[in-house]
Amino acid sequence: EDQVTQSPEALRLQEGESSSLNCSYTVSGLRGLFWYRQDPGKGPEFLFTLYSAGEEKEKERLKATLTKKESFLHITAPKPEDSATYLCAVGGGADGLTFGKGTHLIIQP
Amino acid sequence: GAVVSQHPSWVICKSGTSVKIECRSLDFQATTMFWYRQFPKQSLMLMATSNEGSKATYEQGVEKDKFLINHASLTLSTLTVTSAHPEDSSFYICSASPIGRGEQFFGPGTRLTVL
Numbered sequence: 153e154d155q156v157t158q159s160p161e162a163l164r165l166q167e168g169e170s171s172s173l174n175c176s177y178t179v180s181g182l183r184g185l186f187w188y189r190q191d192p193g194k195g196p197e198f199l200f201t202l203y204s205a206g207e208e209k210e211k212e213r214l215k216a217t218l219t220k221k222e223s224f225l226h227i228t229a230p231k232p233e234d235s236a237t238y239l240c241a242v243g244g245g246a247d248g249l250t251f252g253k254g255t256h257l258i259i260q261p
Numbered sequence: 262g263a264v265v266s267q268h269p270s271w272v273i274c275k276s277g278t279s280v281k282i283e284c285r286s287l288d289f290q291a292t293t294m295f296w297y298r299q300f301p302k303q304s305l306m307l308m309a310t311s312n313e314g315s316k317a318t319y320e321q322g323v324e325k326d327k328f329l330i331n332h333a334s335l336t337l338s339t340l341t342v343t344s345a346h347p348e349d350s351s352f353y354i355c356s357a358s359p360i361g362r363g364e365q366f367f368g369p370g371t372r373l374t375v376l
Binding site for chain 2: 183184186188193194195196197198201203239241244245246247248249250251252253254
């Protein structure tokens with residue numbers, strides 16, 4: 153059974169203060185690791201897909217990396233609009249996703 | 262691209278009634294769609310996998326007779342909550358994978374409240 157653990161549960165940063173979110177996973181075989189952003193009362197918004205250890209993806213102030221046991225979402229010089237819950241999930245293709253509980257990120261101006 | 266819509270966005274119903282939720286992929290085709298449920302302050306939990314033209318696959322603990330899923334075309338899946346009860350109140354979210362791609366794109370969700 154796939155398992156995903158995210159840390160920290162909540163993170164409060166000042167605007168411009170860079171940090172990283174962690175996602176540890178246990179799978180029988182990795183089909184894909186996914187990062188999503190979810191705003192309150194909305195569906196998750198797709199950010200990144202990672203398929204193999206060593207892979208990195210970037211989008212604006214976000215960068216996702218992957219090892220054989222965990223993934224990191226690095227946030228560089230965040231802005232208040234980056235405040236959201238960030239979800240990590242494994243699975244993909246014809247299979248549903250197994251999600252972690254998420255990291256609730258607050259960026260204070 | 263990769264837009265998924267859901268309708269309705271919210272619904273309030275009386276206990277014992279049935280509610281249908283539609284999920285559409287607007288700019289791509291998907292042989293597989295998924296239905297998730299999210300309770301307050303919790304993460305998404307997969308309920309079922311919906312395959313076009315065949316029966317849905319339900320996760321352990323999800324009653325298939327209560328949550329009826331139909332995937333009639335490559336762009337439409339429906340979830341019907343039959344004989345809804347207050348404990349079925351939740352945020353229901355669908356997702357779809359474009360053919361040949363691994364990632365899932367999510368709809369905006371449907372907030373169901375059963376009185």
